[in-house]
């Protein structure tokens with residue numbers, strides 16, 4: 001019997017090698033992690049969970065939580081991780097939508113979750129941050145040499161909910177083939193080997209920390225320092241023992257704020273990778289000046305895993321997400337007609353490849369609407385491919401501002417605002433406007449002590465942007481609302497300023 005994804009992980013694991021490093025006193029070797037994953041797979045099986053059944057997991061980050069993901073793969077269950085920030089009411093939606101047979105939560109949450117789970121016909125077991133819990137108690141009685149369920153490339157490995165940045169989260173159905181092909185591609189593209197030691201400070205309920213970081217580590221037989229969260233000081237201290245860091249842009253902004261961080265701290269790191277949200281060109285440039293390292297930015301999404309990456313050897317260009325990965329086709333089309341656009345023209349980014357998901361869980365109409373007749377996934381992101389083949393993202397289709405009949409790409413306006421002395425960052429949104437349909441509106445974060453007002457920003461933009469692109473109002477804020485993945489939540493800003501022009 002073969003298990004498409006886990007067989008490849010097992011084959012890649014070197015003998016007697018470390019997989020997860022917790023701290024100087026605790027390391028999990030591949031053998032140990034696989035043995036526990038076999039026991040947990042046994043427990044899942046004993047509970048009556050069959051291949052294709054969903055196992056929803058809302059637990060703190062820990063080695064055991066990652067091993068539970070492996071156990072699900074091995075038992076054939078569909079792994080369904082949930083953001084630890086979700087409230088009981090949100091959990092109710094996800095459990096009702098995904099109908100898992102089993103929900104795994106922290107023991108402190110058990111009581112509350114049990115009421116919801118019962119209503120939806122699911123069992124509840126626990127797993128705590130320290131690795132204890134009822135699921136692990138059950139696993140202790142199971143043998144380590146579990147016979148893996150047979151899973152083919154087309155079988156579901158996971159349902160991963162999107163981050164909910166633009167609306168309600170959708171469950172993306174990802175197959176064993178989706179995950180394996182993308183992880184192998186990234187491993188080779190980024191030259192990850194068994195000698196690599198990754199600093200893993202991302203959450204493990206999202207594609208970045210779960211699939212990019214974890215699957216790539218496993219398929220290279222490499223190891224990772226598993227940190228419960230990102231702490232700049234802790235990460236700087238670990239760097240001399242590590243070779244790679246994967247982060248969201250905020251990690252890099254925070255590292256640059258640390259006086260301890262510089263060339264020396266970064267000396268042993270081979271590769272800094274950024275994704276999940278746009279990395280400001282300024283952060284890229286400042287990072288390079290400080291450390292000599294060009295951050296490698298890549299682009300992906302829950303539905304597709306990773307699509308593009310700046311090259312390992314070639315030029316890593318600030319403000320771009322790089323080239324389509326081998327085997328992945330990226331094109332840009334006219335959102336109105338669907339016609340494929342030539343280089344340098346901005347439109348809808350569409351993606352095709354073995355990485356692209358099977359569809360949204362129980363949303364056949366939505367799935368059909370997001371694919372073209374010739375099988376490309378309509379990403380919802382707007383961008384262009386330049387003459388050298390690099391992909392530039394200008395923002396999400398839903399964030400496009402249409403004012404007085406003109407299309408305004410927020411990123412273009414934001415880049416101009418961000419160049420103004422005294423600006424930290426900005427978000428440009430469209431807000432209902434009685435004359436223009438939408439009014440271009442900028443929310444700006446100033447550097448401490450900066451003397452900048454609405455007038456000075458408006459006048460700085462006079463000669464830089466066509467009049468219709470210039471913000472009608474500038475609003476100052478202490479910071480921009482971000483979700484756990486560091487993504488700016490423009491829907492919150494749009495709500496907040498909905499009445500600005502009325």
Ligand code: ATP
Nearest residue numbers: 162163164165166167276277278298299300301302
């Ligand atoms: P939802 O689909 O629920 O609104 P979401 O799109 O934020 O949420 P994810 O799948 O986590 O959920 O994020 C994918 C999106 O993140 C992409 O579509 C893109 O807009 C953005 N993104 C990822 N990497 C980058 C990057 N390097 N630069 C710019 N944007 C990025």
Ligand code: MG
Nearest residue numbers: 162163301380
């Ligand atoms: Mg999305």
